[in-house]
Amino acid sequence: IRKCDLQGLWRNELGSNMTLSALDAAGTFSGSYHTAVAATNKQILVSPLQGAQQHPGDKGQPTFGFTVHWQFADSITAFVGQCFVDRRGKETLETTWLLREEVPSRRDIWKATRVGTSIFTRVK
Ligand SMILES: O=C1C=CC(=NNc2ccccc2C(=O)O)C=C1
Numbered sequence: 001i002r003k004c005d006l007q008g009l010w011r012n013e014l015g016s017n018m019t020l021s022a023l024d025a026a027g028t029f030s031g032s033y034h035t036a037v038a039a040t041n042k043q044i045l046v047s048p049l050q051g052a053q054q055h056p057g058d059k060g061q062p063t064f065g066f067t068v069h070w071q072f073a074d075s076i077t078a079f080v081g082q083c084f085v086d087r088r089g090k091e092t093l094e095t096t097w098l099l100r101e102e103v104p105s106r107r108d109i110w111k112a113t114r115v116g117t118s119i120f121t122r123v124k
Pocket residue numbers: 012014016034035036037038039040070072073075077097099116118
């Protein structure tokens with residue numbers, strides 16, 4: 001089996017870093033996210049995240065999800081994805097995300113949610 005362990009330091013294509021804690025018995029984890037995209041001119045802070053991972057199947061490449069509670073914007077991002085290990089043992093987290101921003105009124109809901117993908121590689 002190819003073991004893919006979420007714990008540790010990861011970086012995505014934007015240059016953002018996240019550190020994920022060890023799983024507890026229930027498969028939940030926490031962590032911190034340091035974004036590289038300064039959507040605000042405020043001091044970019046580290047934002048907390050909470051997530052959960054499925055038990056790795058026989059391929060040892062589990063699915064997971066986590067939510068980042070941005071500390072400097074009225075928004076929240078939910079990531080879902082799977083951990084993959086290539087033949088050389090290189091691990092990547094292939095994710096799809098939804099970014100939900102607070103909008104002033106229901107008339108603005110159409111522009112409240114953005115979707116995208118993000119690939120994280122382990123920072124040795
Ligand atoms: O003020 C803000 C609000 C949201 C942000 N989202 N970052 C993301 C959203 C989706 C995927 C990756 C990132 C990232 O920062 O790497 C960043 C700054």
